[in-house]
Amino acid sequence: MADEDDAEALPVHGRMPGPLRDRLVRKGLRLTHLRLLAALEATGQMSAAAAMLAISQPAASRCAAELEEIAGAKLYERHARGISLTLYGRMMARRARAVFREIAEADGEIARLKAGLMGEVRVGAVTGAAVEFVLPAIKAARLTHPQVDFSVVVDTSDNLITALDAGRVDFFLGRIPPTHDHRYYFTRLAGDEPISLVVREGHPLIRRREIDLMACAECDWVMQPPGGLLRRSVEAYLAERMVPLPKVVLATASQFLTLLAITELDAIAPLSRSVVEFVRGEASLHGRVLALPVAGDLAVPPYAIAKLAGHALSPAAQMLFDDINGRF
Template identity: 45%
Template sequence: MTHPPSTLANLIQRGLRLPQLRLLIAVADLGQISGAAAQVGITQPAASRMLAELEQTAGTPLLHRHPRGAGLTAAGTLLVRSARVALRDLETAFASLDTHAQGTSGLVRIGAVTGAGLELILPLIRDMRVTHPEIEFDVMVETSDVLADALLAQRIDFYLGRMLPGAPARDITAMPIGAEPIALIVRKDHPLTRSPKPALADTLAYDWVMQSQGGLMRHAVEAYLLDRDLAPPQRTLSTSSLVLTLAIVSDTDVVAPVARSIADVLFAPDRMNSNISILNVAPDMAVGPYALICRRNAALTPAAARVLNVLQTRITDRGRGAAGD
């Protein structure tokens, strides 16, 4: 009996039952078998038999009876100490299982392209941290091709992005959201910010920072320029890093296309600490529509299913709001 937890495990293997532990704890608390029996909802004779069976399983006396009631032996004290811990841990575990089953706790793995992450996922997490604080979020911000691979490999539960050509359509579902507007950004002291009415063509006199060839945003920008008889930028630095893009824009006269939602959040005019400005050109430039992408018939955890439902509702409400404008 020098290691109560292991002793308790051995007793369980030999037939120890949880009602016996609850009864023994009640005797320890009340000092009477009759009172303990009433507390756990059985008769006194049944309680006496249950305690006798427990002592037989333990192989040692756990109680000493006296005219005024019953007290614990040294072995009984050790067992009650372990029993209290075990029952408390079980209650905590069952409570956790209950919240997990209800979708009020657990890990949710979300993927998003950068713009959608700021526009939809950030407000979602902010609100759900208030309503469901036990839900944990793991957010992967990447390009759509990386997110698609992560979804099919079951490393994320769902993502906001695009379904790429060649994706196994039978294995996924897509809830359309809309196009992703693009903004052109420059540093605040850029020569174009001093022009009263800069034109899109004026930006082509400067270097650009863009996605690598084949990137969806780069393709959208180049197609937009060509549709207006403008040649794509002649001098470009290619990177998929938003951090590197912003650092270069802040220190040089380059022009960079970014998701409009990023520009609105980080570089709005009322953010006086920003060193970056949004050029008022090409307001209709956009990447093609993106969507909420899920694995078809995926077995989501209750928490992931709850978050997905909230996100779907917000997307639906967003569409109704846009239709009403």
């Protein structure tokens, strides 16, 4: 039985100790050696192998001799019909083929990365923009670029621009906060974001012959926490029309909880019109919600598609950026 010192020196899970892994490379192994060995296996002739490598036969013979010295084993045998590889030679030729396959795959990956056909794209968006622009663009891109991985962060503009500055997203659809210098960002406005006041089917307001903002203000509401852009826009809209602010408000930044609260409670929620249309659409979640026939001109300031100024996106990210930009 081997003692502990011997056991520690043994390879673990088939892996050689660190200093031995590149022994052949340090002894002078080059790709030319591996190409020659693969050619010898394929042709069985030194002259034919030399022709495949576009070198002279004497040069091929010297290369083969170098490889045997580097490997420290006899890799081939000469006979009347030409050359045959030994057990060691066949093993090394198999490894050589694997090396060249990996190199060819790396070449293909580089080409696909350059063409934007693979890679990772990280995009951020406010909810309305995610539904109206980001999801349709990713749906189209997945058909033409199936090897690209997409991730989407849906959040407030304040958090999204922090993510952009930190490199956690490639670009985002949202708003540049007034606390940030617009010169550091490339932006293109997408237009105002219309807002609908939404209730569940069967809400008491629906039974009224006429619905106005005063009646809405008397109901419970679900809105962003105080200070959120959507909440500020709604409160300013009501104040401009001399409508008192709702007294009972469930505050949440979660769109999912907002939709759930609408369907479970007699509450009103301001939502991006694109979100409402998605929820009510035939291809969506078949959500049982209705947009009230009031405040048809309610909107929040326009959002934009934004990236860091002077920063080059990866080909895959640029592909999605251009697609979304073209949808405005």
